[in-house]
Amino acid sequence: MPARRPPSRGRRLLTRPSTPALAGVLVALVVFGAQAPRLLGAAGWASLLDAAALVGIGAVAVTLLLVAGQFDVSIGVLSVASSVTAALLVTEAGWGVWPALAASLVGALLVGAVNGALVVLTGLPSFLVTLGTFLVLQGGTLVVAQTVAGRSLVDGLEAATGWSSAEAVFGSVLVLGDGRFRVAVVWWVAAVVLAGWLLRRTRFGNAVYALGGSRRAARELGVPTAWTTVALYLVTATAAWLLGTLALVRQGGVPVAPGFGDEIEYLVVALIGGCLLGGGYGSAVGAAAGALLYGVVRTGIGLAGWSPATFQVVLGVLLVVALLANGIARRRLIAVPRS
Numbered sequence: 001m002p003a004r005r006p007p008s009r010g011r012r013l014l015t016r017p018s019t020p021a022l023a024g025v026l027v028a029l030v031v032f033g034a035q036a037p038r039l040l041g042a043a044g045w046a047s048l049l050d051a052a053a054l055v056g057i058g059a060v061a062v063t064l065l066l067v068a069g070q071f072d073v074s075i076g077v078l079s080v081a082s083s084v085t086a087a088l089l090v091t092e093a094g095w096g097v098w099p100a101l102a103a104s105l106v107g108a109l110l111v112g113a114v115n116g117a118l119v120v121l122t123g124l125p126s127f128l129v130t131l132g133t134f135l136v137l138q139g140g141t142l143v144v145a146q147t148v149a150g151r152s153l154v155d156g157l158e159a160a161t162g163w164s165s166a167e168a169v170f171g172s173v174l175v176l177g178d179g180r181f182r183v184a185v186v187w188w189v190a191a192v193v194l195a196g197w198l199l200r201r202t203r204f205g206n207a208v209y210a211l212g213g214s215r216r217a218a219r220e221l222g223v224p225t226a227w228t229t230v231a232l233y234l235v236t237a238t239a240a241w242l243l244g245t246l247a248l249v250r251q252g253g254v255p256v257a258p259g260f261g262d263e264i265e266y267l268v269v270a271l272i273g274g275c276l277l278g279g280g281y282g283s284a285v286g287a288a289a290g291a292l293l294y295g296v297v298r299t300g301i302g303l304a305g306w307s308p309a310t311f312q313v314v315l316g317v318l319l320v321v322a323l324l325a326n327g328i329a330r331r332r333l334i335a336v337p338r339s
Contacts, residue, residue, distance in 0.1 A: 050185065056288060081244070
């Protein structure tokens with residue numbers, strides 16, 4: 001039999017999870033750059049990178065779960081719950097900012113551990129388990145905020161001990177020209193780099209891909225499926241805490257209202273970035289590209305003066321196109337190495 005020729009570099013590029021999203025970013029920059037030239041200025045880049053960073057941190061965590069064939073619908077609510085916890089400890093209990101943030105992180109990790117343990121021990125779909133967590137956190141956070149603070153807006157943290165240092169870490173701004181680049185972008189880049197390293201360079205990443213490919217086969221091959229699953233939910237909880245902390249420090253407080261949470265946007269961005277709901281396929285770079293596309297479209301629509309409702313339409317179209325493109329790419333993985 002003749003030796004099979006290795007796939008070309010161009011063909012390998014077409015099968016990367018991030019390729020459709022990266023192509024979408026280029027198209028969106030051209031379209032909205034023509035409609036609103038301010039998008040390509042310093043202020044425009046600052047706005048789109050900020051939007052991409054806030055959704056991108058959550059999308060990276062969701063990507064890790066999707067690659068493993070899992071999902072978490074409670075990440076958005078958990079981010080609000082963790083920020084409310086820290087805010088109440090500061091305003092009502094008189095804690096310093098850093099002890100309050102540490103306590104909220106412990107609480108978030110506890111929720112993540114419970115989610116992971118329930119998924120492992122019960123064998124129930126992760127969607128149902130985390131949906132229960134979503135409902136508990138959504139109602140519980142609103143009740144606690146209104147009962148303890150007597151209002152749905154918990155604010156007034158600026159005078160607390162440690163606020164200035166926390167603001168430097170989670171709320172600092174770099175001014176370049178007329179653009180205000182927030183530190184959330186740095187946290188987003190760090191999250192993408194860390195997730196990419198975990199997925200591509202560690203045994204943990206191999207275990208994540210194995211879980212998404214076939215949980216039963218992974219278990220028979222000695223992959224620590226239970227530990228890996230719980231660890232993924234701990235990572236998601238940490239990302240939720242980080243998002244809540246960034247919002248808390250930026251606003252100097254946190255509003256609590258029914259229906260809060262951005263978990264659907266995190267899922268959409270992860271899917272646009274190349275993940276598939278079946279698991280075993282996706283990348284941190286793809287999640288970053290999906291978040292960047294989200295930021296370009298959201299900022300571009302605002303600067304171009306389009307109706308805000310147009311954003312939902314465009315996002316839905318991008319999701320459908322990405323799913324179709326990634327479905328084609330996945331069928332080619334037999335002949336092309338996964339990236």
